[in-house]
Amino acid sequence: MRLLLAPMEGMVDDVMRDVLTRPGGYDHCVTEFVRISGSLLPARCYTRISPELENGGRTYAGTPVRVQLLGSDPACMADNAARLASLAPPGIDLNFGCPAPTVNRHRGGAALLDEPELLFQIATAVRAAVPRSIPFTAKMRLGIQDASRAEECARALADGGVDELVIHARTKEDRYKPPAYWSEIARIAERVAVPIVANGEVWTVEDWARCRAESGCVDVMLGRGAVADPFLARRIRGEAPPSLDACWAELLELLALYWRRVLIKLDARHAPGRIKQWLHLLERNYPQAKRLLAEVRPLRDADLVADVMRNHGVPIAVGVAS
Numbered sequence: 001m002r003l004l005l006a007p008m009e010g011m012v013d014d015v016m017r018d019v020l021t022r023p024g025g026y027d028h029c030v031t032e033f034v035r036i037s038g039s040l041l042p043a044r045c046y047t048r049i050s051p052e053l054e055n056g057g058r059t060y061a062g063t064p065v066r067v068q069l070l071g072s073d074p075a076c077m078a079d080n081a082a083r084l085a086s087l088a089p090p091g092i093d094l095n096f097g098c099p100a101p102t103v104n105r106h107r108g109g110a111a112l113l114d115e116p117e118l119l120f121q122i123a124t125a126v127r128a129a130v131p132r133s134i135p136f137t138a139k140m141r142l143g144i145q146d147a148s149r150a151e152e153c154a155r156a157l158a159d160g161g162v163d164e165l166v167i168h169a170r171t172k173e174d175r176y177k178p179p180a181y182w183s184e185i186a187r188i189a190e191r192v193a194v195p196i197v198a199n200g201e202v203w204t205v206e207d208w209a210r211c212r213a214e215s216g217c218v219d220v221m222l223g224r225g226a227v228a229d230p231f232l233a234r235r236i237r238g239e240a241p242p243s244l245d246a247c248w249a250e251l252l253e254l255l256a257l258y259w260r261r262v263l264i265k266l267d268a269r270h271a272p273g274r275i276k277q278w279l280h281l282l283e284r285n286y287p288q289a290k291r292l293l294a295e296v297r298p299l300r301d302a303d304l305v306a307d308v309m310r311n312h313g314v315p316i317a318v319g320v321a322s
Helices: 014-021 043-049 051-055 074-085 109-114 116-129 150-160 182-189 205-215 224-228 232-236 244-265 268-282 287-296 302-311
Strands: 003-005 028-035 065-070 092-096 136-141 164-168 196-199 220-222
Touching: 003 014, 003 232, 014 028, 014 051, 014 224, 014 244, 028 043, 043 051, 043 074, 051 065, 065 074, 074 092, 074 116, 092 109, 092 116, 092 150, 109 116, 109 136, 116 136, 116 150, 136 150, 150 164, 150 182, 182 196, 182 205, 196 205, 205 220, 205 232, 224 232, 224 268, 244 268, 244 302, 268 287, 268 302, 287 302
Parallel strands: 003 028, 003 220, 028 065, 065 092, 092 136, 136 164, 164 196, 196 220
Antiparallel strands: none
């Protein structure tokens, strides 16, 4: 059984990957996408999206980080995959799952799920450019408006040479609305000759168990549920702290780490928004996060936010705010 941390544009960057992998439980994670659109990108574009490349392709906790590419031109995708491969990532992944309109308008992500022949061409070209020693995977959704071509798309990627396929059990039009249609993954997995990983709407241990049962997949990728509960992977493995209070005590340390790392990476004016985004998801599971969010929500100044966090037990050193 493997547990993977999903790529989430605008939510899980290298800072959040660092924080979420420190409690343990993940076999690997995948970066946000690098957009490929007509040019050969310099190496710095890949190290910017995945600074882990300068640490052997792993987070501080040692979790391997695969780098994801998004684009629609087979030759350009292959050229960029070759350059990325020269940086020795733990894996290269292709994005056919992003439902964002701004991405889809430029023929990226899930917008290509009506073009299985193009998926095949992209996968074939990238496979030829990536050494066999580097895992080559892809992520897709069930389709654009329905799942009628899901099997065709999955076959195209498998025939094109991907080693493994993650399937998010919703369509592009579904975006992130529940439910996830895990049983559709089972239908596809029966007919595709590469390992399939299930993804979508796994927030709890119970969700994980139902996802595995309905999809027939041994391996599961966790997304927003992992951000909402940084101990979800450990919880699934039966290794989480024994109580909610014990989890919160560990989480206070993670909040402090996240705050420090955000301030290093971004201007201080952006830090409040980032911590509010995380607390908004954490409040699903932690009443302490809900109380903290209520106090920081109206604040825009990093110093004031840091003061409130300290008052709630987040171990931020005095003076560490901006």
